[in-house]
Amino acid sequence: MTDAAPPVRLREGDDWSEWQLTPEQIVALDDSEHVQVRPSRRSGWCRLKARDRVGAARVGRGSAQVRLSVKPKVTVDRLLYLLGYAEEKWLYDGGPVEAATRTDLLPAVARAYTRAAQRALRQGVLLGYRETEATQPVLRGRLRTAAQMSRRPGLVLPLEVAYDEHTADIPENQLLLGAARRLLRVPGVDGPQRTALHALAARLDGVVPPVPGAPLPRWRRDRLNVRYHRPLALAELILGGASYELEDGRSVTVDGVMFRMWQVYEAFLARALGEALTRRAGGMYKAQDRDHFLATPRKYVLEPDLVHYLPLASGGRRAAAVVDAKYKRGFQRDDLYQMLAYCVRLGLTDGHLVYAAGRANVVRVPVVDSEVRLHRHVLDLSRPRRELEQSIEDLAQAVLEPRT
Structure with a gap:
């Protein structure tokens, strides 16, 4: 199989690189939002840098098409x-x-x-039943009375019917x-x-x-x-x-498949850490929890990546820990403000930010008669699988027993 479109191969996290492309191809890449595009000092060239997605896709149409590949x-x-x-x-x-x-x-x-x-x-x-509406010379299934009267008033045949058809054309097979x-x-x-x-x-x-x-x-x-x-x-x-x-x-x-790495990271951390917390402490966890709001009545929804809940003796449950995943190289002040809002709203004195790179530390925020501790953890995704699994267990322990 041949492909006349020029290849553009980038790597997630790499610095800017220069590529010789036509103006139409440059516009197609810029419109796709898969990569960042800047002009180059050389005529007929541009500077490219991967955004937050990895995978492969054909971008553009006709002579403007480019084969884009972003390596994780x-x-x-x-x-x-x-x-x-x-x-x-x-x-x-x-x-x-x-x-x-x-x-x-x-x-x-x-x-x-x-x-x-x-x-x-x-x-x-796999076969399943799908409801089918059709016009038939004989009764099959049930008569669609409203459709029969509106489409064929006074006529006996044909009949507007609905019936369950045993078929392979079901959502499961459509997705496959x-x-x-x-x-x-x-x-x-x-x-x-x-x-x-x-x-x-x-x-x-x-x-x-x-x-x-x-x-x-x-x-x-x-x-x-x-x-x-x-x-x-x-x-x-x-x-x-x-x-x-x-x-x-x-x-x-897009004509291809591209994965947003921050979404992959958030989903992985929420499920892996959530399961580790419930194994160690019981209770339950919710990923991308939208049950809490910054203001009343139900205004400005909060959506932390993970909230771990423990049961109350009187019934119900209480938030015991809040975690947010950050697929970033460095720490940002906005992350601290966001986590502080989570802690205040959930009534917690400890909040946990888990980055994919950087250095771990704790930021102490004075509040009335107390303080809120914002823990910044680092999860190294490049470690071997078994070490990564152990890192999740260590992180669960740190969340359950924060250092004071």
């Missing part, structure tokens, strides 16, 4: 572990990632997805097919992996994939679709990484 700072197998923990722990199975895919994210994601989907389909394609087709369009996924994805799509013949840019089909977890849970978690990540809502409210669709 962490290794591919580590990112797969973060993605899997954020959605379904099955994704990282502890086995080695082949050297051929270790440095390229999307082929690794495609391989993980294909393997999971193939396992799910070993017992056959949509993810397979999306990966087939990603730059860098070719050879045997493309063959496997084509075979997967052929298994889902008769299924209508999701419309690009439209809301994804909704499905419910139950005992009938349990074998689909694993590939569906990754399918939603893949399809979710193919569309974005920009700051000005516009929705865009």
Whole structure:
């Protein structure tokens, strides 16, 4: 498979680099918001820097098209572990990632997805019931009385009916097919992996994939679709990484898959640390908790990444710890103000900010007759998986027993 579009290969966190591109290609990259774009002193060149996304996509159309690739700072197998923990722990199975895919994210994601989907389909394609409305010469299902009277007043036939159809065209299969087709369009996924994805799509013949840019089909977890849970978690990540809502409210669709690393980090930390806290102290946790407001009545919603709750003897529950993930290189004062608001509103004397880089410390904020301690922790994502898991356990211990 050939591709005339020029490749632009960046790395998350790297400094500015210069690329020779046409004015149309530069505009396409700037409009995509995947990268930062600045002019260069050299004619026909521009300076590029990756934003907060990793992955691969074709940006632009026609002669303006560019093949963009943003490599994550962490290794591919580590990112797969973060993605899997954020959605379904099955994704990282502890086995080695082949050297051929270790440095390229999307082929690794495609391989993980294909393997999971193939396992799910070993017992056959899942069938389900879907309500269908149709015009029939005989009664099937139930008569749609209102439609019959408005469309054919006084006529006996044909009939406007609604019935449940046993079909493969259900949300679960629509998501599987949509993810397979999306990966087939990603730059860098070719050879045997493309063959496997084509075979997967052929298994889902008769299924209508999701419309690009439209809301994804909704499905419910139950005992009938349990074998689909694993590939569906990754399918939603893949399809979710193919569309974005920009700051000005516009929705865009990309020809590829890009992951926002700060979202991956927040989801991973909330689930991994939340589970560690409940194992150690009991209670429950809520990720992206929107139950609290800065002012009354219910004004200015607060949304900490993690709140750990403990039960009260009188019933109900109380907030015992609040944590916010910060996928940043350095500390910012706004982070402290945000965490202070969380602590004051939740009635806590300790708040925890967990950064992906930097140095740990504690900021003490005087309040009436007391103080609030804002703990700044660092979680090194580049550490081996077992060490990273131990870091989560150590972090849970620090949250439960803050240093005074």
